[in-house]
Amino acid sequence: MALSAGIIPSEVPSSYHEAISCDEEWKSAIDAELESLVANKTWEIVDKPADAVVIDSSTIYFSYDGTYYRQKEETPMGSRISGIVAEDVTDKILDYAKGRLSCLLPFCRKYIDDVITAIPKELIQQSLEILNSFDPRGTLQSTIEEEANNSLPFLHMRVIREVTTEGSTLLTDWYRKQISSSRYIHYKSYHPMSMKINIILNLKTRVTKPSHKCVNKNLRILLGILGENGYPHEILTRSIFNTGNSIEILQQPGPIAEENEQEQIKQKYISLPYIEELTPLLNKLIPSEKFILATRNVKQLRSFFTKHKDHTSLLQCNGVVYKIPCQNCEAVFIGQTSTFLRQRLSSHRSDNNTKKKSSALAIHAVEEEHQPVFDAVEVLDRERNLEGRLFMEMVRISQEEHSVNSRKDIQNLSIMNSLLIEWDKNQNTRGRVPQGSVDVVG
Structure with a gap:
């Protein structure tokens, strides 16, 4: 991974359109970068071919200890696009090498960037040199592992060359790395x-x-x-x-498998958090001919590990459900946004200053002559998916006793969810001890 460190604006846009609209410095930086690419003949501007597929490979930034880093080359590990790019590049390297080898490959099997094949022993060094000559910069370098004791590990299996009187035969066996932890989801873990x-x-x-x-x-x-x-x-x-x-x-082909596949296409998946006492009961209420229920863990692994990356500041969060309190009363406003929270607050401040009744928050502030406390904004939930975020917003509005949101903001909330929220409210109310109701007996 090649990285360059430097000082860049503290608020990194998530898209090109956001970059050119939020800050003139970003537009200047984009223009300078494009001019540099043209001058160095890195790219050539052409019309999009009819069969071309557009792949989003946005520049990757991350921050550590107050310094921002930009990845200059290749794709980041863990990115959804990295596997696709790795497989495509591996195909090109193999085509390049096959045309230059002085022998034919009896077989060649590939999984993303792992390849297994057979070549004469005296051509091993030559093949490695050919593979590494694909990239003249020397960034892409290959390694070769030779067989030992007539066997060679490949992914989760070991390929064994068995020599018989009729020649050599390839067999396979299950393979585990020596560093394998042999740890899987424990039987006593909180899973279905x-x-x-x-x-x-x-x-x-x-x-x-x-x-x-x-x-x-x-x-x-x-x-x-x-x-x-x-x-x-x-x-x-x-x-x-x-x-x-x-x-x-x-996985067996046939009319039954094809029929099952057609049925699954008609069905939709529903994801619910797994709660042992509740989720199985909800599953019985969901019509199986229309929906397939998938459960997820409430407590995820990432909550147990130390986060070394810098935390994203509150105003730089996007895809969130948020709450803004009122300075003059107990009222609160619940909202959701896909953009940076600072941009959404800027829009609320503008509506408040111009007395524009564009939201329930602005209506409350104008009609009651109250002042929202924008600096006390609180992020309630994070969700990238719009439908999930809208659902969370409706739930939060229903749970809040002093919400100023209009009734239409929760009109799409199902009766079942409304009843569950009401039941939860009643349970919490019963558990509270009213102020001044406890007598101390000496």
Whole structure:
């Protein structure tokens, strides 16, 4: 990864249109960058080909210890586009190398940027030099791993060259790296039982598919690994040894599979947080012919790890549900925005100054002659998806006793959700102790 450090504006726009509209410095920087690209003949401006696919590869910034860094080359690890780019580049490198090798490859298998093939031993060094000559800058460099004891690991399997009187045959076996932690979701973890069973079946498929000869041995190893993760022996024995491979059955072609695929296209997925006492009951109320329920964990792994990156300041947050209190009364305004919060507050301030009744907040401020406390804004929820954010906004408005939002802001909230919110309010009210109602007996 190539990085350049420097001082750039503290508020980084999330798109080109936002950059050219929010700050003249950003527009000047964009123009200078484009002029540099043209001068160095990095890009050539052409008309878009009819079969071309436009890929968004926005420049990546991150901040650490008050300094902003921009990635100058390649794509960042973890980005959704990185795998696509890596696979495309690997294809181009392979095409380049095949045309320059002095031998034909008997086979060549690739997964993203991992490749396995066979070449004569005396051509190993030559092939490495050819691969590394693809990029004259030397940024893209390849490494080669040779077979040892007639075997070579590739992804989660080991490819074995078995020599017989009739020649060599390639076999495969399940492979685990020496650094493998063998840790999976623990049986006592707060996940649905269906997810734990699926973990067993998925791992069974991962073990059995590449195993030519040592299936039972590998399954016993898997039994021990999952046993160390708290899975009961009875469940493991039943799932591993006494059941067929359900995943392979689902992948078999035929009219049944095609019919199931057509049915799934008509169905929609619903994602709900997994709450052991509530989610299974809600699942029974959801019509299975229309929806497929997927659960997610309330407590995510990222909440357990230290965050080394600088925290995003409150005003730079986007995709949020927020709350603005009133200085003169208990009223609050609940809103949502996809843009930076500072931009949304700027719009609210403008409406407040011009007495423009464009929102429930502005109506309350103008008609009651009250002053919103913009500096006391609070972020309630974060959600990139618009539908999810609108739902969270409606829930927050319904939960707030002193909301100034209009009735139409929650008109799309379902009856079931309204009843759950009302039930939650009643439960919280019962748990409160009214002020002055406790008598101390000495």
